[in-house]
Amino acid sequence: MTLLILRRFIGFILTLLAISAAVFFVMNVLPGDPAMVILGIDSTDDARAALREQLGLNAPVIWRYFQWLGDAVQGDFGTSYSFRVPVAGLIAERLPMTLALAGLATGLTVVLALVLGVYAATHHGRAGDWAVMAFSQLGIAIPAFWLSMLLVILFAVTLRWLPPGGFPGWDDPVAALRALILPATALALVQSAVLARVTRSAMLEVMRQTYVRTATATGLSPARVMWRHALPNALVPIVTIIGMQVANLVTGTIVIENVFYLPGLGRLVFQAISNRDLITVQAMVTLFAAIVVTANFIVDLAYLWIDPRLRSRQ
């Protein structure tokens, strides 16, 4: 167990190093000068040169990378080229909203997918199964962007139940939650479509097993058989997909935050790339990578918890 965690941790650090180096060098060969983006097409050469000097852009790329790395290790992620404030602060003010959105979306996804997937499996071949499969086919095909617009037109413009976008801040938790319902739903509907399919097929597989028949034979109610005996054994593929969906969710927030004009990390990374704000992009991509790697690590730990056989093998 300790060995596994240690191995994972070393892998984690190496992944982050590789990603930060890749981002740094790719961003540097990408055409585009931050000073030009900031000062615009009417700026003079000497004004841009002065700004590049101010931003420390004149040092060689390798030197700047190691300088960044050295500072990052000490928790200093540098000062944004375009915002002129510390990157750590920029991320910190946006992280809570994006985490709340991602968390809410994941929660909705899991609940929706498990309910639909189990329902479809238990009604295999009947109308309910077909309906769930049709929903999931639709969910996989529909882009989240378009779905978001439909949700906005129905719930914000026509019915006026929820705001069309924006985020009021955390001072009023009810208003904050209301602002996140539509974006989280848009993310969750698409994600749960995939997950419901996986749940359904995993459940169908498990339901063929003899221990399920035995459980049914002992006189347990069908619901108890399903939730106590079948589902826990079907969880491994389901959890694997959830882990993979975390990566989708991170990229999904970039689109969703633009559609719902939410002040989150997705919008920040979009803005930072357009502005050639290398130092901000660098920190954010590293953060996203950390989130994805951490999610995969949690999935691995979850396997151990779900399947006692894996634990004994360690």
Added chain:
Amino acid sequence: MNAFRTVALAAFCLAAAPALAETTLSIGMQQEPTSLDPTADATASIDGMLVLNVYETLTAVNEPGEVLPGLAKSWTVSPDGLVYDFALHSGVTFHDGTTFDATDVKFSFDRAMAENSVNPSKSIWAPIASVEVIAPDAIRITLKQMDGFFLFNLAQGDASIVAPESADNNATKPTGTGPFAFAGWTRGDRVVLTKNPAWRDAATVSIDRVEFRFISEPAAAAAAMLSEEIDAFPGFPAPEMLVQFEADPRFNVVVGSTEGEVILAMNNSAEHLKDIRVRRAISHAIDRAAIIDGAMYGKAQPIGSFFPPHHVSYVDLTGVYPHDVAKAKALLAEAGVTAPELLLRVPPFPYATRSAEIIQGQLADAGITVKIENVEWGFWLDEVFKKKSYDLSIIAHTSPNDLGNFARGPDYFYGYDNPEFTKLWDAIKFEADPVKRDALLKDAQRMVTDQAVHGFLFQLPKLGVYRKGVTGFWDSSPVLYQPLANVAKVN
């Protein structure tokens, strides 16, 4: 920030009659800046939100483009056009309580002119020889050479008057002397301003609180207006939605003009485009009406040169190269160019991406193969603007008085080198007589059209959507800013 907002609010409540309800105006903006300092960042939305609202300038420009007093209440110019004496308003304070006087003007201009200055329009100060403080309310600016645009240029956001006490923090906490004070910025979401009760004409300002909300997605902008989250969207990004708003009694739709000439930019130093016959062929191959219908849903005015139709010196040259495919083909044949292939690099603006495919089709009819490459803004600035690595591009030039671009020589991304035009432009800059100047401006328009330097497409419209009861927004924009002192909202 909330504490600050409460204090600002409390200050306002003390100053106003307690029975008055607060009027909040919420304005949609497509572009969020990353800094709030117009003297160090060219992003247009900084000017759009803050200039003449938070920051003030020595002179100001009104909707027709006339130069009016700003922080300078009057001025005199010496007969040779070189010495400007400005009389300043006295009793003015910055929002942080420090006083404004002539030393702040000198500080602001010295800072912009300094060697290590990062002002995005440093050329505004190029003609200045000296800035002298004569008295706390008087400043004298002496020019090295006469500049007909000087007073107009001083009204730009780049020339905002800032204070030595606060200038370094303006990127995150803008401090000026204007009718509204900065109250907060939630990055990614909104910028909030509150009325400045100490402003010299505060009695005429009817809005107590302004919220700029950042909504970049056109469909989201439409939804925000339709659900009445936003009172005004002065630069509405979705022309295709305007019909719906026009039909809705809750809204007013205003189609005005901007200073943005949209051109099919041609690299005059590129292989085929060096030849004036090829450029003329392209000009004939373009069908402006179809581009305006297809890309702008009919909401734009065609242009035949590089000059805004609302300007007094405008001359209509849209008939010089009528849409004529046969003529285009003949010109290409005359130039000895068969089946040329051109690279069209398109920046990420809706007017450009929408026009690109239409133009590709039109040029194909004339036998020109166009390869479209959609690029991102940073890439465009580097590859097209700086390195001239392109044949064609589509871009709006949004600065006022930018006909002088054609005098920027062969290194500018046009690749256009015409000493005759440079001479003409110098004459325009130094001409004080409005009648002569008008004639010269018309000559200059004719010259760039005659040379077919670019394909001239249309003037970028200013599309405004407002809730009924919101008044005072400019229909057209001669500059990048939008003063809010005269804007009102009745429910």
